[in-house]
Amino acid sequence: MASSLLALLDDIATVLDDVSVMTKVAAKKTAGVLGDDLALNAQQVTGVKADRELPVVWAVAKGSFRNKVILVPLALAISAWIPWAVTPLLMIGGLFLCYEGAEKLLHRFLHRDEDKAAQHARRVEALADPSVDLVAMERDKIKGAVRTDLILSAEIIAITLGTVADAEPTTRALVLSVVAIAMTVGVYGLVAGIVKLDDAGLHLTERNGDSAGARAARAFGRGILAFAPWLMKFLSVAGTAAMFLVGGGILTHGVHAVHEWINETAIDAAALPTVGSVLGALLPTLINAGVGVLAGAVVVAAVMAFKKLRGGGH
Numbered sequence: 001m002a003s004s005l006l007a008l009l010d011d012i013a014t015v016l017d018d019v020s021v022m023t024k025v026a027a028k029k030t031a032g033v034l035g036d037d038l039a040l041n042a043q044q045v046t047g048v049k050a051d052r053e054l055p056v057v058w059a060v061a062k063g064s065f066r067n068k069v070i071l072v073p074l075a076l077a078i079s080a081w082i083p084w085a086v087t088p089l090l091m092i093g094g095l096f097l098c099y100e101g102a103e104k105l106l107h108r109f110l111h112r113d114e115d116k117a118a119q120h121a122r123r124v125e126a127l128a129d130p131s132v133d134l135v136a137m138e139r140d141k142i143k144g145a146v147r148t149d150l151i152l153s154a155e156i157i158a159i160t161l162g163t164v165a166d167a168e169p170t171t172r173a174l175v176l177s178v179v180a181i182a183m184t185v186g187v188y189g190l191v192a193g194i195v196k197l198d199d200a201g202l203h204l205t206e207r208n209g210d211s212a213g214a215r216a217a218r219a220f221g222r223g224i225l226a227f228a229p230w231l232m233k234f235l236s237v238a239g240t241a242a243m244f245l246v247g248g249g250i251l252t253h254g255v256h257a258v259h260e261w262i263n264e265t266a267i268d269a270a271a272l273p274t275v276g277s278v279l280g281a282l283l284p285t286l287i288n289a290g291v292g293v294l295a296g297a298v299v300v301a302a303v304m305a306f307k308k309l310r311g312g313g314h
Contacts, residue, residue, distance in 0.1 A: 053195045056138055061188035063146030064153060068180040071150075071157045076173055079161055087254050090162050093155045094250030095295060099303070101243030102296030156183055159250070194231065201225040245285065248292025262287050 078085055160179045164172045204221025207214045252258045262284050270280025 052138060054192055056142060057188055057192045057195060059142045060145040060149065060191075061184065063142065064149045064184050064188065067146065067150045067153045068157070068184060071154055072173075072176045072180050075157045075161045075176060076169075079165060079172060080169065083165065086158075086162055086165050090158050090250050091254045093158045094247040094254070094292075095299060096151070097155060097243045097247030098251070098292045098296035099299040100296075101240050101247065101292065102300045104240050104243075106300060153180075153183075156180075159246075194228075194235075197231070198225060198228045201228065241289070244289045244292030244296065246292075248288035248290070248295065251295055252288055252291050258291075 078089070157176060157180065160176055161172075164175045167175070201221045201224030204217045204224065207217045207221070252262055265287070266280045266283045269283050270276045272279060
């Protein structure tokens with residue numbers, strides 16, 4: 001009896017150890033998508049009244065949990081019944097990430113700063129207008145954010161599934177569940193902190209008193225207010241870059257010959273004197289990013305051509 005109990009505990013410990021290791025690997029592989037997820041969701045929930053920011057974040061977080069309640073069992077069913085579909089689905093997801101990144105770059109270059117300023121002014125005017133239905137505006141923002149989360153969550157689950165595709169079913173289910181919960185809590189916890197960062201800075205700048213502590217608090221608050229817009233810009237840029245890196249990496253890994261060529265090229269580059277170690281480490285990342293940019297540009301061009309043809313047909 002005692003030996004059976006010890007064997008059971010050993011099995012449980014082995015499974016938990018496997019879950020821990022695979023969860024860390026999956027978290028590293030999904031980090032790029034998380035950067036974009038964080039930036040997009042932080043942008044989605046901005047533009048509402050300050051006292052409604054956290055309720056909106058909470059509503060989107062609940063929608064994200066619902067998305068994952070659907071996606072995790074679906075991913076487990078795919079891995080159990082049609083495992084051959086995992087790689088094609090990953091490729092499709094990677095291609096979509098590259099497309100999203102290319103579309104964001106195109107939008108950034110085509111829209112002038114004056115257009116962005118006018119859009120921001122219209123948003124501020126709408127918030128100040130009592131005739132505008134703010135409840136409907138909030139509802140639309142939440143729906144849009146949940147739709148965005150569904151796409152990015154599907155990509156996170158697909159990448160995680162590719163990491164644990166050869167694991168035991170129990171380990172696979174536990175890793176997917178842990179990643180889904182941890183990513184949702186982490187992303188929306190950070191989003192909540194980011195959207196309230198400027199409020200925290202403003203609160204500190206309003207501290208009264210001439211003491212050294214009060215002056216330091218006001219200075220720190222001004223620093224937060226100056227830092228918050230730069231943080232949002234950094235998240236946006238990092239998220240876009242991550243889309244190309246992750247999407248391109250998925251595409252190159254899905255084509256065995258290309259993946260092998262990248263590895264061989266990196267090994268050859270690492271053998272070069274002086275810069276070999278750095279170049280060998282950076283080369284796969286640069287190639288993946290280049291593939292991601294190229295693939296995204298091709299898909300964006302195809303989508304624009306299709307829209308143009310469809311419009312001409314009408």
